[in-house]
Amino acid sequence: MNALNRPAFGRAANIGTLYDAIHDRFLPVSILDEPLPPNALITTPCPKTEITRSRRHLPRPNLGALKLDGDTAASIFGQLFVPQGCGTYLRDYAIYGKPLHGSFYHRVTTVSQQLQSGFVCSTLSQHIGSAPLLDYKGTYVVTGITWGMENMITIDHSLSHNVSLGDAQNAFRRDMDKLEAVIKSPAAADELELQQNFRIYSSAHLHEGIVAPELEDVSRFIQIVPDHISKESGGKGWPISYALLPLSILLSAEPATDASEFFTIPRGSGAIYEFINMFQSYAQKENELVNYHSFLLDHGSQVAEDHVKAVEEAKETLSMHQYNAIASSRNELLKARSSKSTRRNLENLIRRLARGKTSPRKIPAIAGQETKKLAFVSAAISAGASYIGYNGLSFHDIIKPGNGPGCFGFLFNKTVMKDDKTWSENYSLLMKLLAEADRTIPVYIVDCEAAGVDLEAARISKYCGGQILIDDLLQYHRLQLNPE
Structure with a gap:
């Protein structure tokens, strides 16, 4: 020794x-x-x-x-x-x-x-x-x-x-x-x-x-x-x-x-760094999920309950995988130090844990899925819009006849936000509407995912008396500028 x-x-x-x-x-x-x-x-x-x-x-x-x-x-x-x-x-x-x-x-x-x-x-x-x-x-x-x-x-x-x-x-x-x-x-x-x-x-x-x-x-x-x-x-x-x-x-x-x-693990052992990187990934994913879950709770009326539950389940799964990985590696380490196993067995176990089904890299990347959408919702509300979606309000009730002077409705979901050009143009138009000093009719942002309504592209529509006056305000403005 x-x-x-x-x-x-x-x-x-x-x-x-x-x-x-x-x-x-x-x-x-x-x-x-x-x-x-x-x-x-x-x-x-x-x-x-x-x-x-x-x-x-x-x-x-x-x-x-x-x-x-x-x-x-x-x-x-x-x-x-x-x-x-x-x-x-x-x-x-x-x-x-x-x-x-x-x-x-x-x-x-x-x-x-x-x-x-x-x-x-x-x-x-x-x-x-x-x-x-x-x-x-x-x-x-x-x-x-x-x-x-x-x-x-x-x-x-x-x-x-x-x-x-x-x-x-x-x-x-x-x-x-x-x-x-x-x-x-x-x-x-x-x-x-x-x-x-x-x-x-x-x-x-x-x-x-x-x-x-x-x-x-x-x-x-x-x-x-x-x-x-x-x-x-x-x-x-x-x-x-x-x-x-x-x-x-x-x-x-x-x-x-x-x-x-006879049992030593060299400082430069690849298995040790794989071991360390695995727990780094666990910690980072846990940090991401905890922060994201807290973020979702702060936007509770603007996000689906199923998504919040999915994040909670991902946290539980990650915690279980990490607990099992620690327990397995610790037991194998003690066995090797007690001459009941070998360094090779320990290193093989570490590699299986780091690359197998319980690897933190295999946990679905759920954190952040709603971040961009909720950031948009917050920005629009701060600018003066009203949100309709997971808060239980119905856009159909708002636009029905006899319900005020009409309104603008910005229809969106996560998918249409990925269309950079169309989304950017409609977003800019929305902010211009909200910034108009003489605006007399309300502007709503309507989360179509909450109602299960499919949407091909983001658009702003104008409603009055239960009817659609302008289906696509962006396209309408373009036609006004270029009537031919």
Whole structure:
């Protein structure tokens, strides 16, 4: 069995703490009696600041910068433990669906502590209690801790419709340069070219990342990093990583059979990235469905109940698929670590989950189907129109004889909105009607899907006394301009 190094990510452990390599967890017990003699530990100053930059077209967690091995990545995304501190980035990264996203890993180390080799060889056995070894299934022992503080600073930008992707990418790169300059030397921040969103994940904030509204806020945070460190653990900061030795080696016993001796997942494993991408897709789809469902509820009287129910069913299906994928992958991971399966079996399972029937990519793309139509409805109502459709009102009742001075009716559905030219021209005409200062008759927008009426193209009709005076106002205007 080889020595291991595991990131802390908010997990607290001391020198001597037992570690369960199969479940990737630090056990609540130490094999060492306290207090240890003065020569037991050696503390070495290691002041160093590292900054690693990462920019990806499609967000993927910055595993290399975080020094995250494949085994720990599998544990996190298999939900064997929940990362905290800087590691909360790995919980949130999946929601970044924006094409312009970058991150900086900022790590400050202060000291490292190790069990002194002379103490291990000569007197360690005198300070080991037997009860923990009998009561817990620990396979490794914490023999070293690297202290300091680690931060992940993310930057992302939402593309505007009137800006080309190429221009935005160039401006985003220059803004990342400015952010990097602030992280390296926090001073007055230069003005950014784009509207950016910043978030900081840090050892100092255990449970969640914090929003930094402006670049100046990032600068101020970097400036107080030394203050944060000085106030924590006697100036050492927070545990960043743990060095682990097999318990059998530490006790100078024969190496016990342990899955971690031969079961490892390389950091660059394609299966691991497929695993991560799968859960990123789950998280993004869940985010889309939750936001879309909330959007539909805000427009409850303008959307079909069946569509709302379909979105709710899609959420339930996605949740069930994700739960089953996590449970299956976690079980196979534990079997492999317990020598009851192999890495190949785990990787094959991951690929089946990522590409099979329960893949998040196979969930119907229902989110957003009504967004464009409802945005139009909102714009028309804001301009002065009245909506008729899923709110229970009947257009036939409104246009029947004796019901006022008549009206205009804009007839539409989702399908006709796809005809760009006809839709655009009718939409422009509608807005002109609504903007007329001397308009005396009402304008209605009529959602024909609600009544189950087929429609070949969008049109505006004029009604009076229960009769159609003008069937297609756009065509009527054209004939007026060109009578021949």
